[in-house]
Amino acid sequence: MSATRIDGKAFAARLRERVGAHALNFAKVADRKPGLAVVLVGEDPASQVYVGAKGKACLAANMESFEHRLPADTSEAALLDLVHRLNRDETVDGILVQLPLPDSIDEQAVIAAIDPDKDVDGFHVINAGRLSVGQSGFVPCTPMGCMMLLTDRLGDLSGMEAVVVGRSNIVGKPMAQLLLDANATVTIAHSRTRDLADVVRRADIVVAAVGRPEMIRKDWLKDGATVIDVGINRLPPEPGREKGRLVGDVAFDEASEVAGAITPVPGGVGPMTIGVLLRNTVVAAYRHAGLEVPEGL
Numbered sequence: 001m002s003a004t005r006i007d008g009k010a011f012a013a014r015l016r017e018r019v020g021a022h023a024l025n026f027a028k029v030a031d032r033k034p035g036l037a038v039v040l041v042g043e044d045p046a047s048q049v050y051v052g053a054k055g056k057a058c059l060a061a062n063m064e065s066f067e068h069r070l071p072a073d074t075s076e077a078a079l080l081d082l083v084h085r086l087n088r089d090e091t092v093d094g095i096l097v098q099l100p101l102p103d104s105i106d107e108q109a110v111i112a113a114i115d116p117d118k119d120v121d122g123f124h125v126i127n128a129g130r131l132s133v134g135q136s137g138f139v140p141c142t143p144m145g146c147m148m149l150l151t152d153r154l155g156d157l158s159g160m161e162a163v164v165v166g167r168s169n170i171v172g173k174p175m176a177q178l179l180l181d182a183n184a185t186v187t188i189a190h191s192r193t194r195d196l197a198d199v200v201r202r203a204d205i206v207v208a209a210v211g212r213p214e215m216i217r218k219d220w221l222k223d224g225a226t227v228i229d230v231g232i233n234r235l236p237p238e239p240g241r242e243k244g245r246l247v248g249d250v251a252f253d254e255a256s257e258v259a260g261a262i263t264p265v266p267g268g269v270g271p272m273t274i275g276v277l278l279r280n281t282v283v284a285a286y287r288h289a290g291l292e293v294p295e296g297l
C-alpha cells in the first residue's frame, strides 16, 4: 500500500486565495486594508527569507505589510518601544516579531508586550490561556495549519487516537489542545517518553514535531495512520553537493508504505504556516474594526 501524499502547498494556495478575497471585502467595508507589521532584529539569513516571504504573501493577499528591520545591536528597550507604538497604530491589525531574537533581548518580555488582540502568532500567554480554556483568541499558525490538513483529510476526529511527538509551546502543546478540542484522545510524547515507538504505534493520527531527522520509522506506525510531519531538518551534504537534503522527522519513503496519508517535507506543513498567519491577520482586522468575523475565514 502507498500512502496518499497530503499536498500542503496546494492547500495553502487555496487558503491564501480565500483569505485574499476576505481581505478585499474587509477593505470595502473598513476603507483600509488589513495590516501586518513584521519585526526582524538582526541579519539571521533564514529569518530574512521568512520575513521577506511574509511581506510578499501579504501584498499578494490584498493586505498591507509594514516591515521593520532593526540592527542586531538594537536594545530591548528600543524593541519594546516599537512594539508599544505598533500596539497603538490603528493601521496595524497584526504584529509578528520574528524569532529567534538576539541573545541580549528577553524574548518572553517582547512577546508579553504585544497586544494579545494583535498577536497573530498566538504566542502571548493570554492567547495560550484562551486556547486552553476554549475562548477565541489566536492559535499559533503551524499547529492550526496541521489541524486544517487533518480535518480536510479525516473530517470528524472524535474518538481518534492522536499522538503528538514534541512538547514545544509553539507546536506540540497547542497542537495537543486543538486535537483535544476536536474530541481526539491525545497523548503528548517527547524525548523522555518510555517505549516511544509503542506509543506512536497506537495512533490514528501522528503529529511529529521534534526536530530529529527521520526519527519516526515505518515500524512505528499503525497501518493506515495519518502522519503530519512538522520537522524541517537539513541533512549533511552528500559528496559533490553543496547542500544537504531537507527531511522531516518521519522517514517519508518507508513510512509511506504503511501510513494512510502523509505530509511530505518540503511541501507539506511548511507552506501552511504563512497561509494561517494571513488568515489570523484578517481575523484580527475584522475584530479590531468591531466587525463580525465572516464564516469560513
Ligand code: GUN
Residues within 6 Å of the ligand: 096, 097, 098, 099, 100, 121, 141, 273
Ligand atoms: N521563527 C520561525 N517561525 C516563526 C513563527 O512562526 N513566528 C515567529 N514570530 N518567529 C518564527
